[in-house]
Amino acid sequence: MADIPTQPKESKQNNPLDILVQLVKVGRPIHWVKNFALFAALIFTGNLFSKIHLDRVISAFFIFSLATSATYIFNDILDIKLDRLHPIKRNRPIAAGKLPVSLAVLELIFIGFLALYWASRINPLFFLSIAVYLVLQTAYSLVLKNLPIIDILIIASGFVIRVYAGAFVINAHLSVWFLLCVISAALFLASGKRRAELSILETVGVTRKSLTKYRTDLLNSYVTMFGNAAWMSWALYTFFESPKASLPVWLFLAEISRTTTVDKLMMVSIPVVIFGIMRYEALIFEGESEVPEKLILTDKALIISIVLWLVLVILILYGGVSSSPHIRYDWVFF
Numbered sequence: 001m002a003d004i005p006t007q008p009k010e011s012k013q014n015n016p017l018d019i020l021v022q023l024v025k026v027g028r029p030i031h032w033v034k035n036f037a038l039f040a041a042l043i044f045t046g047n048l049f050s051k052i053h054l055d056r057v058i059s060a061f062f063i064f065s066l067a068t069s070a071t072y073i074f075n076d077i078l079d080i081k082l083d084r085l086h087p088i089k090r091n092r093p094i095a096a097g098k099l100p101v102s103l104a105v106l107e108l109i110f111i112g113f114l115a116l117y118w119a120s121r122i123n124p125l126f127f128l129s130i131a132v133y134l135v136l137q138t139a140y141s142l143v144l145k146n147l148p149i150i151d152i153l154i155i156a157s158g159f160v161i162r163v164y165a166g167a168f169v170i171n172a173h174l175s176v177w178f179l180l181c182v183i184s185a186a187l188f189l190a191s192g193k194r195r196a197e198l199s200i201l202e203t204v205g206v207t208r209k210s211l212t213k214y215r216t217d218l219l220n221s222y223v224t225m226f227g228n229a230a231w232m233s234w235a236l237y238t239f240f241e242s243p244k245a246s247l248p249v250w251l252f253l254a255e256i257s258r259t260t261t262v263d264k265l266m267m268v269s270i271p272v273v274i275f276g277i278m279r280y281e282a283l284i285f286e287g288e289s290e291v292p293e294k295l296i297l298t299d300k301a302l303i304i305s306i307v308l309w310l311v312l313v314i315l316i317l318y319g320g321v322s323s324s325p326h327i328r329y330d331w332v333f334f
Contacts, residue, residue, distance in 0.1 A: 022099040023107055026076060026092065027069030033296055035064045037159055038166030040182070045172040048318060053170040060126060060169045063118045064162065067130050070112035071137035073104050078141055125168040133161045148213035152190045152222070159186035177237040184229035188277070191222035192284040223284055227277050234273050242266030243317065265321060269312045276305035 038061050047053040076083065076094045083095035093099035112134065119127040140154045163182045167174050198211055198219055242264035279301045296302055315321065 019099070019103070022093040023103065026073055026094060026099055026104055026107070027111070028072045029065075029069070030294065030297070031068060031072065032061075032065045034159070035061050035068060035162060037162035037182075038064060038169070040163045040178075041167035041172040041174055042170060043313065043317070044174070044178060045167075045170070046317065047170055047172065048314070056122065056169045057166055059118075060122065060166060063115050063122070063126075063130065064133075064165060066111045066115035066118070067134055068137075070108050070115065071134065071141070073108040073111075074138065075141040077101060077104055077108070122169060126165055129161055129165040129168055133158065133165075136161075152187065152194060155190035155193065156183070156186035159189065175237070175241055177233070177240050180233040181230070181237050184226055184233045188223065188226035188230045188280075191219060191226055192280065195219040195223050195284050220285075223281060227281050231270070231274050231277050235267070235270050238266035238270060239264055265316045266313070268316075269309055272305055272309045272312065276302060276309065279305065 039057055042048055042053055042057045073094075076092055079089075080095055080101075083089035083092055089095060094101060094104055115130055116127065116134075119130040136154060136157060140151070144154050145151045160179075160182055163174070166172075194211070194214060195216075198214055198216060243266070244264075279299070280295070283295060283299065283302075296306065
């Protein structure tokens with residue numbers, strides 16, 4: 001394997017457009033896909049077609065995206081040397097020397113404070129969620145990412161904070177069953193990320209201290225445990241929180257026989273969730289889940305399962321096939 005330089009070499013870039021491109025890339029906008037978790041409360045509390053609520057969540061999405069980009073820049077500044085040893089991370093703007101550290105620091109400060117200021121204009125609880133996220137991610141970059149188990153919990157906590165930040169924006173209540181789904185799925189994604197990183201450890205060497213404390217069989221058990229917990233918790237959510245069927249066809253089936261009675265329509269999505277988890281778990285053990293947001297955008301099977309799941313959920317909640325008493329419509333589309 002060719003020698004890999006351990007010191008960043010900043011390339012000379014006189015073209016302002018090149019610098020602008022690197023300023024955007026260093027914030028990892030592809031990772032913003034994780035911030036769509038802020039829309040969870042909007043969808044599952046019946047407010048998807050409420051213009052007021054939708055506008056608030058869209059604003060929250062961009063605020064949280066600024067906050068996440070700030071944490072990514074901070075982490076990249078700290079990890080320049082280690083990133084240059086990594087086959088993928090070595091191409092990041094700071095590690096590759098395409099963006100001066102001084103400009104990265106200025107961008108970090110600007111978008112970090114912009115996110116906090118903008119969040120303060122929404123409401124205090126959303127501001128607090130942004131502040132807590134920034135503090136946790138700063139601690140993660142400085143210390144916690146080197147502590148086994150703790151690092152997985154911190155990664156998972158980021159997804160939970162996103163979901164609750166979206167709920168704070170619209171003052172929505174999330175059931176404990178939905179919270180269980182979020183926690184289980186977050187732990188599944190976080191442990192899968194570490195498992196994929198461990199699979200390339202022998203090839204590129206140590207790029208993260210906590211990886212040396214994990215064994216493959218241990219992370220395999222984490223992935224299996226949280227994968228099972230994710231689909232089981234979703235199954236429980238659909239059982240306890242699914243709206244009742246309301247179309248005449250469902251009532252007709254109930255009249256024919258108790259065996260054909262259809263009540264909890266949301267449970268029809270369970271096979272789709274199981275397939276999605278099985279597919280993602282297969283990718284984990286193939287070592288391809290180190291960057292889960294890229295998989296969600298590139299793996300056809302995952303894309304199909306996610307889209308199908310969303311279509312089923314929205315159709316059941318908003319399509320008139322069930323009685324959903326909390327649905328709000330205050331947006332005129334015509």
